[in-house]
Amino acid sequence: MDWAILGCGYVGGRLARALLKEGHRVRVCARNVARLDPLKQAGAEVHAIDAHKLRAFGPALFGLRSPVVVYSIPPVPGMPPGEAIRRATEASLGVGAARFIYLSSTAVYGETEDGATVDEESSISIGDAQAGPRIAEESAVDGARLAGLNTIILRLSAIYGPGRGVRERLKKGDYQLVDGGMHFFSRVHVDDLVGILRAAVDRAPAGALYCVADDRPSTQKEYADWLTARLGTKPPKEVASLEAGKPRRAVRNRKVSNARLKRELAYTFRHPSFVEGEAAIEAEQGAAVPAPVPAPAPAPPEPRPLPDQRLLPRIREIEKSWTEVILHELRQLIVHLDADRFAEGSRLLERLAQLAGLLARQLESFEISPEPMRLEAIAAEVWTSYERARGRHPQPALLSLARALSEFDAAMQRWRAPQPGYFPSLKVEG
Ligand SMILES: NC(=O)c1ccc[n+]([C@@H]2O[C@H](COP(=O)([O-])OP(=O)(O)OC[C@H]3O[C@@H](n4cnc5c(N)ncnc54)[C@H](OP(=O)(O)O)[C@@H]3O)[C@@H](O)[C@H]2O)c1
Incomplete structure (x- = not known):
């Protein structure tokens, strides 16, 4: 199957690698194509796009056969909200895309009641500064669905995985607990996101919308304490959301429900909570440490241990x-x-x-x-x-x-x- 990833960054890179391993044709696009070099080495086609440009997406999709198009570009500043993705959907209709997947965000819910659980039926927050651009992009995708594009919208909670998330920020020492870190948030491991995206391509009805999060929201403090103890790093700095003379730090205190995606996509999480997800990151990073170069074997060589040993x-x-x-x-x-x-x-x-x-x-x-x-x-x-x-x-x-x-x-x-x-x-x- 042909795939195009418009805005190939952290999630796109992980998705592209999984697809390439299975032999799919994958085209990855972004402004800075030098960063996509490792994917090129792995077999991806690399294409430079800048969403600001009027005719960015037609050439990016040219020559692909009924591709699955993944739109992973964050809202584009300096353009009318929703305009860039509207052009991407038009180009996708033009090449007869099999599916168009938009990676949206749970930011669409804006301020919610403290500790509230949100799902696909919860109201979105049209007036909110962070929610507004995402809502405009979702509306553009909805418009394209009415024009016949087979769309899926994934509203993502915080993504974590190897090299990304609270773990990295604690290691760098720049993670902050806001107001004691007692607010809840949801998250998803990048590999589960890739798995959910693939399941949605196979099984979601046209026009589907899913909130994407694992099974276990936690408070900022619970997660940070757990990781701090595990990593042996210094505890994060505590800051207040309201400080004199500074704009208020946005704190979202909410849990994201994954019930619909589990029900409709029959998806089983590989990492149902951060506990399994973080252990998997460690296993992956541990496995990635290069093995020491073995000393030249003395003669006569020792018999090699059995593979299980x-x-x-x-x-x-x-x-x-x-x-x-x-x-x-x-x-x-x-x-x-x-x-x-x-x-x-x-x-x-x-x-x-x-x-x-x-x-x-x-x-x-x-x-x-x-x-x-x-x-x-x-x-x-x-x-x-x-x-x-x-x-x-x-x-x-x-x-x-x-x-x-x-x-x-x-x-x-x-x-x-x-x-x-x-x-x-x-x-x-x-
Ligand atoms: N990470 C999270 O926790 C989270 C949560 C909710 C939603 N999301 C959304 O999910 C999507 C994927 O997340 P991610 O973590 O993979 O993001 P990411 O690593 O920032 O990847 C986004 C990619 O889009 C490209 N891009 C940005 N502006 C562009 C433009 N004007 N034209 C063309 N390409 C552009 C960037 O590459 P260049 O700079 O080289 O162009 C970047 O590689 C994003 O839309 C993100 O906002 C993420």
């Missing part, structure tokens, strides 16, 4: 990252238990049981690992919280949580085998 250090590294994830989640479980949030606690445990099961399966052919031992102290704390909850509530209220706890323990036992479980006195009745 060569894999072991990598697997152990990944196991270590997952142990951190489990540690973090068990701390969260204690918070849920102490607040009597048993349904949340059960869901969290179900995910942890899956994860521990995965680790157990992956590691069963290797010797016993020391990693699960690192969870003993927190497991004891979980048990204390659980017992306290049992003191406050009758057994039926805790039934599904107890089942989930027991399944998690069973999975942990398989991982730790052959030692006894963490919660040997747990009894599930009913």
